[in-house]
Amino acid sequence: MSKPSIPQGTRDFSADVVRKRNYILSTIKNVFELYGFQPLETPAMENLNTLMGKYGEEGDRLIFKIINNGINDPKNIDKAKAGFEKVLEGKSSTDLTERALKYDLTIPFARYVAMNHAQLTFPFKRYQIQPVWRADRPQKGRYREFTQCDADVVGSTSLLNEVELANIYHEVFTRLGITNYELRINSRKILTALSELCGGADKLTDITIAIDKLDKIGIEKVKEELQQRNLNADQITIIEKYLNITGTNEEKLTKARSLFGNIETGAKGIAELEYVFHQAKNIKLQIDFTLARGLNYYTGIIFEAKAPAEVQIGSIGGGGRYDDLTSLFDVPGIPGVGISFGVDRIYDVMEELKLFPENLQVSTKALFFNMGETESLFAFGIMQQLRSKGIACELYHEFTKIGKQFTYAEKKNIPYAIIIGSKEMEEKNCMVKTLATGEQKVFAIDQLHEAIMNK
RNA sequence: GUAGUCGUAGCUCAGUUGGUUAGAGCAUCAGAUUGUGAUUCUGAGGGUCGGGGGUUCGAGCCCCCUCGAUUACCCCA
Secondary structure (H helix, E strand, O other), rough: OOOOOOOOOOOOOHHHEEEHHHHHHHHHHHHHOOOOOOOEOOOOOHHHHHHOOOOHHHHHHHEEEEOOOOOOOOOHHHHHHHHHHHHHHHOOOOOOOOEOOOOHHHHHHHHHHHHHHHOOOOEEEEEEEEEOOOOOOOEEEEEEEEEEEEEEEEEEOOOOOHHHHHHHHHHHHHOOOOOOOEEEEEEEHHHHHHHHHOOHHHHHHHHHHHHHHHHHHHHHHHHHHHHOOOOOHHHHHHHHHHHHOOHHHHHHHHHHHHHHOOOOHHHHHHHHHHHHHHHHOOOEEEEOOOOOOOOOOOOOEEEEEOHHHHOOOOEEEEEEEEEEEEHHHOOOOOEEEEEEEHHHHHHHHHHOOOOOOOOOOOOOOOOOOOOOHHHHHHHHHHHHHHHHHOOOOEEEOOOHHHEEEEHHHHHHOEEEEEEEEEHHHOOOEEEEEEEOOEEEEEEEEEHHHHHHHOO
């Protein structure tokens, strides 16, 4: 047996980390519920053809595929070999892999809606908090297994949904104490209008991929990339003009109107931004024309939440409107909009800014010392009484040196030691010691519960 | 998938131009100490130097391959 290990990019979470993660997750969940979203869980694995082709070429490569069982069965062996040949050519084959781990929560959700649309009440608001898997190369803040928290509304085109989702971001970050977050919005329609100005809608993907990198690589490199993506000098000039739009949100909208106002999609996009921006005045939305987001199914407003600039962690959430996600599964006409929180990155932000509350690390309240065979059996009975009254406690597992039992209590952050030796048994009392101060006091056993409660 | 850096005890790390039996601190365990945590003292255990191959009289150190961690790119949360 070699050294035990876990797969690349996965993690074990110890108690203190789990508690901190749960704090984030339950905060998000509570806010989702407050806004009327219902929980949904979908399987860890989906049929491969549910996922393939939904995330672009790069996405397909990053899907974890699960090899079929029984491929060594003689009656399957020819199929398996043919499947393997296809895989070697870089294609996927259901003869070899029929299932895959889910890559995000949005596509499985779309699949669920497509399967159940006849039963669902629209607008359907669901939230989903589950792990997803990507065969990406791990690095800082990026893992192969990580948790996504999504909330989506489908079956409604109302921009009030966007306003509500923006408020959810605000509420969650405020509750977590991340007050300096940035929430940026843009409209995919504006980017579509830009691509129309630059010769055609087929340029949209090239443009979005390039300008998405602006804050990372700078305007010159973006221009180089646009050039490599076969845009000519005039088109690049238009894009540069677009990217150079600055000022307050109102000023940006005015300037954008002069660029795209006479293009239908452009005007629509500007109107969308204007609406959301005005209805969500209470939170500090920032219109950011350089925001593009990679995923191609977005069609309207897009969001990106960024961590406070001082921590250099970048995006901690994103989302947007998609007009017709379920048509991928042959159920057209169900529009939707959704957002997502990046729990792992939020964790890093909170760790760095020391935002976790102190009292998260609750543990056993009291440790009964083991003072011998009969004493420990007696203590066990007392302990069960305390437990039945809701006090978390434990009994040291064996009779050993007192010092060792103290050390155990100290390491587990147990605040109180309860000592019942032969003397205490006889006198029907017990010694309660507060470890932090070293104070100790004798209580009658039937007063023990109150004594602990009052501490 | 591409490239850089790093892998020595449970943890953090020393280890000289390649040279005897690979070290330290912390942690662990035992004793001094069978009803009070600290400190101190004494002792012990713990390593195929990530793995494999090569060069050499001799490799923790040099070379190749491989695995893992990490960082950047691509892409993304």
